[in-house]
Amino acid sequence: MDRLEKRLIDSVARASADFRLLEPGDRVLVAVSGGKDSHALLYLLREIQRRAPFPFSLVAVNVDQGHPGFPKRLLPEYFEREGYEYRIVEEDTYSVVKSKIPENKTYCSLCSRLRRGILYTVAVELGATKIALGHHRDDAIETLLLNLFYAGQIKSMPPRLVSDDGRNVVVRPLIYASEADLAAFAEQKRFPIVPCDLCGSQEHLHRKRMKQLVAELSRENPHVPNNLFAALGNVRPSHLLDTRLRAALADAAVATDEPADAAPVVPLTGLVRAR
Numbered sequence: 001m002d003r004l005e006k007r008l009i010d011s012v013a014r015a016s017a018d019f020r021l022l023e024p025g026d027r028v029l030v031a032v033s034g035g036k037d038s039h040a041l042l043y044l045l046r047e048i049q050r051r052a053p054f055p056f057s058l059v060a061v062n063v064d065q066g067h068p069g070f071p072k073r074l075l076p077e078y079f080e081r082e083g084y085e086y087r088i089v090e091e092d093t094y095s096v097v098k099s100k101i102p103e104n105k106t107y108c109s110l111c112s113r114l115r116r117g118i119l120y121t122v123a124v125e126l127g128a129t130k131i132a133l134g135h136h137r138d139d140a141i142e143t144l145l146l147n148l149f150y151a152g153q154i155k156s157m158p159p160r161l162v163s164d165d166g167r168n169v170v171v172r173p174l175i176y177a178s179e180a181d182l183a184a185f186a187e188q189k190r191f192p193i194v195p196c197d198l199c200g201s202q203e204h205l206h207r208k209r210m211k212q213l214v215a216e217l218s219r220e221n222p223h224v225p226n227n228l229f230a231a232l233g234n235v236r237p238s239h240l241l242d243t244r245l246r247a248a249l250a251d252a253a254v255a256t257d258e259p260a261d262a263a264p265v266v267p268l269t270g271l272v273r274a275r
Contacts, residue, residue, distance in 0.1 A: 004185055005047075011176040012044050019159040021130070021171040024054035028171075029128035031119055032060045032086075034075055034194025036186035037134035041174055042084065043189065045132065059085045059126055063118050065111070066092035071194060078192045087126070091118050120168050128168075135172045138179040141228045142210040150206060154240070156232055178225075 001009075016022040022045075030045060032038040042060055049058060062075050072088075079086035093114040123131050135157050144156040161170045174182065186193065217224040237245050 002188075004181060004188065008040065008044055008177055008181060008185060009047055012048060012173045015159055015173055015176045016048075019171075019175075021132075021160060021173050022048070022052065022056055023129075024056065026056040026129045027127055028056060028058050028130045028132050029119065029123045029126060030058055030060050030132045031134070032062050032075065033134070034062065034192070035134070036191065036193060037136055037174060037179075037182050039189075039191035039193070040177075040182045040185050041132060041134040043191075045173065046084070057085075059087060059128065061087050061089060061119065061122055061126075063093075063115050064088055064090045065115065066090070066094040068094075074192050074194060087122065089118060089122055093118075120163060123168050131168055131170045133170060133172050134174055136174040136177045136179050136182055137229055138211070138214075138225070140175060140232065141214060141225060142207050144228065144232060145210040145213065146206055149210075 022028070028045065030038070030042045032042055042058070045058055049056060060079055064070060064072065076086065076088060091114075093111060096114060097111050119131055122128075140157045144154075147153040147155050157172060157175070159172050159175045162168070163170065214225055214228070237249050240246075
């Protein structure tokens, strides 16, 4: 195992320990789009599965959304060759997105909602306790900025999220991994990449602008990405304007006799054990 792979495995193990992403007896549906991030996620989860001090299972799920030219046999052949349990789900969301969204508008929002709904349904059918998505640290940073600039909210991508209906738990084990590391890892492992020919062709997405902004600021100060990501875990509620949050914290402080800004101390415990 080289240093890059070890660093990525350690990041997934740390995220799991911090946010209870992998637990004994889990059946984890790994959403594999065919991009670099989801390929890396599947590989790293299996490496952790081999080393973890408790059992859990994995099933790779790819949603064939009916995109023209989609290489239908590429992923099944890869899964079979590598020995992964898998399922391919065919749902023509491509036609739905193209009919609902004008050509000059962003497809991503509707496309991702449709795909997420399909994954939720398949997870229940497969008896999956978790749905693992391939979002990484850079995705979380860009989502934070998108919400700040375009939605007037301070929020990002949670590492662990229970769906609105309570039936599914979504986890993001790559939340501590950088996109640069994942790209280098995907190239190193030569994963069979399936490009997105729907939203990937739209050049003026807000997310791309956020990525460019972070890149520009990083050239002036290389600590910008780390600082933005650190801010997600370093919240000072007393310095914000959310009256509901302040009221909730005040009630909790009275109940526990602690300062309203006191944060629980969560010890970092390792998940992966040496062979």
